[in-house]
């Protein structure tokens with residue numbers, strides 16, 4: 001079955017839909033049973049898509065989890081109230097006091113905060129590594145290293161990592177490979193084809209696709225799925241069937257949305273490349289982006305999120321650029337149908353192992369589904385104010 005057909009069918013087994021097209025919203029805390037045997041059978045099958053109690057999920061959760069594993073691969077998908085909860089709980093499932101974690105230096109800032117403020121309290125040490133380290137990761141692996149965390153491309157600076165090389169070396173040292181695959185969305189990057197053991201996504205972004213649900217997913221290979229699932233339950237992680245209904249709805253247009261985001265973003269990036277004020281385009285599909293060669297080798301496509309660096313200007317100029325835009329709104333997210341913009345002048349304040357070459361302001365764009373000429377016109381007027 002081709003990907004676009006999988007997207008339409010994922011999670012729509014008759015056992016969940018019972019004849020209707022979309023898996024219905026099944027809300028529950030209590031699930032009741034008519035006999036001791038029925039109750040015992042449900043408990044015995046608690047890991048086999050059988051309803052026992054709301055916290056373990058209802059048929060809506062079973063349908064969405066199944067859809068994620070059908071699309072991204074893996075043996076099972078645990079659900080969390082946000083992408084950050086997915087990251088933190090997935091890591092927590094596999095570390096204990098005295099362990100060591102390797103964390104990519106270009107990680108999403110709250111991921112770094114978790115390592116600094118919570119893992120350290122638990123006695124888990126973190127070493128940050130250069131996203132472009134590749135095979136050099138081996139020199140950083142210690143006897144107590146248990147997990148290597150990747151985020152590719154990296155937040156804000158968009159470095160594409162050599163995932164299969166890092167995964168192969170990590171596995172030679174019995175380390176778990178965990179990837180924040182939010183940008184790849186399980187469609188443009190198939191994590192388990194490249195050695196990843198646990199793929200985490202902020203479904204908040206492209207999976208939901210409409211900026212109206214907070215949701216996280218962690219999908220694991222067979223070897224690690226039981227432990228991830230059990231720790232998710234132990235930590236009381238559960239999600240709203242109403243949110244999952246919206247996420248299932250989001251999945252149905254994921255393929256065509258990503259194609260449109262990709263098409264418009266590349267057109268905007270090509271236009272930006274010609275601007276005299278632009279020093280570098282940080283879009284994985286462009287040679288100027290670190291790891292572009294890995295994007296070409298490993299990815300099936302791109303989306304609406306990329307950054308660019310100015311070769312001039314300052315905070316005041318950046319503010320003038322940002323204020324007054326009509327179609328680009330400032331907001332701390334991405335992956336919805338709307339265009340967003342973030343102006344950043346301190347990218348190295350969220351790195352510790354490497355320094356990103358960024359003397360002038362950086363802008364991260366999320367190119368939405370608006371007409372791309374309107375978006376370019378909006379940015380063009382921004383450049384007129386940038387001085």
Ligand SMILES: Cc1ncc(COP(=O)(O)O)c(CNNC(=O)CNC(=O)c2ccccc2[N+](=O)[O-])c1O
Nearest residue numbers: 082083084085108109155180182202204215332333
């Ligand atoms: C790759 C990735 N992975 C996980 C999450 C968290 O998902 P959640 O929002 O559902 O918890 C996210 C959420 N993304 N949110 C943003 O990118 C918002 N921007 C920022 O936080 C931001 C702003 C200024 C400077 C640096 C950052 N940053 O992303 O690190 C993510 O991008």
